[in-house]
Amino acid sequence: MSPTRTSVDTDLTEALSRILDARWTCRQFRPEPVPRDTVERLLQLAQRTPSWCNTQPWHVHLTEGAATERLRTELLAHVQSHPPAPDFPFPTQYTGAYRQRRRECGLQLYTSLDIPKSDQGRTLQQLLRNFELFDAPHAAIITTEADLGVYGAVDCGLYINTFLLAAQSLGLAAAPQAALASYSDFLRDHFGIPDNRRVVAGISFGYADPDHPVNSFRTTRETPENAVTWYTD
Numbered sequence: 001m002s003p004t005r006t007s008v009d010t011d012l013t014e015a016l017s018r019i020l021d022a023r024w025t026c027r028q029f030r031p032e033p034v035p036r037d038t039v040e041r042l043l044q045l046a047q048r049t050p051s052w053c054n055t056q057p058w059h060v061h062l063t064e065g066a067a068t069e070r071l072r073t074e075l076l077a078h079v080q081s082h083p084p085a086p087d088f089p090f091p092t093q094y095t096g097a098y099r100q101r102r103r104e105c106g107l108q109l110y111t112s113l114d115i116p117k118s119d120q121g122r123t124l125q126q127l128l129r130n131f132e133l134f135d136a137p138h139a140a141i142i143t144t145e146a147d148l149g150v151y152g153a154v155d156c157g158l159y160i161n162t163f164l165l166a167a168q169s170l171g172l173a174a175a176p177q178a179a180l181a182s183y184s185d186f187l188r189d190h191f192g193i194p195d196n197r198r199v200v201a202g203i204s205f206g207y208a209d210p211d212h213p214v215n216s217f218r219t220t221r222e223t224p225e226n227a228v229t230w231y232t233d
């Protein structure tokens with residue numbers, strides 16, 4: 001049987017390419033809330049995420065209005081007086097290429113804000129901006145089912161990516177944040193998250209402040225040659 005070729009819808013390829021190229025992690029939002037119908041469309045699009053056995057293990061705790069302000073205030077206060085307590089272990093070390101890439105994007109971030117490496121005070125202040133949700137009007141906390149283990153978390157990672165791309169397609173900006181999951185214990189109490197759930201990450205979202213220097217840089221990517229090993233016979 002000769003192999004079949006599906007025809008390529010170039011409009012779709014172009015649309016996806018534009019969304020992927022345009023998306024970036026926003027770290028300063030404008031205060032205006034996103035209209036409820038736009039958030040609902042975003043959530044509808046994100047539900048299209050694939051998952052193993054179609055289990056769809058994600059559950060999202062989503063804030064708007066006063067609920068975002070309460071999360072911002074209480075989380076920041078908690079972080080300043082408690083040690084991190086993530087549900088999933090954080091990376092223990094970054095070596096080789098990972099260390100290099102991490103350093104490059106960190107340098108881009110702090111250079112955009114004119115923060116020298118030696119300025120530990122301002123570096124810490126910027127780190128704490130995570131817990132102020134970068135002033136976003138909305139936060140989404142993504143949890144998975146504990147019984148589904150690592151693949152449940154993988155499915156939630158896919159959900160996060162769909163959410164980010166859908167947000168971009170709707171003219172919104174977003175920041176995926178593992179930082180929020182570093183205080184899973186606080187989030188569990190704050191939102192009444194049941195014991196069988198694990199916090200994977202958070203996403204702050206809203207409208208970007210395009211003039212803020214922290215939004216001025218874009219990260220790089222390796223070429224596929226450095227990410228793929230081909231086998232031909």
Ligand SMILES: Cc1cc2nc3c(=O)[nH]c(=O)nc-3n(C[C@H](O)[C@H](O)[C@H](O)COP(=O)(O)O)c2cc1C
Binds near residue numbers: 023027177178
């Ligand atoms: C799972 C995940 C967790 C992340 N956590 C944080 C975070 O806590 N704080 C932050 O400022 N950026 C965070 N980021 C954003 C990454 O730094 C960013 O995606 C990466 O540097 C690539 O840049 P780009 O998103 O602008 O393309 C996270 C991204 C992902 C995918």
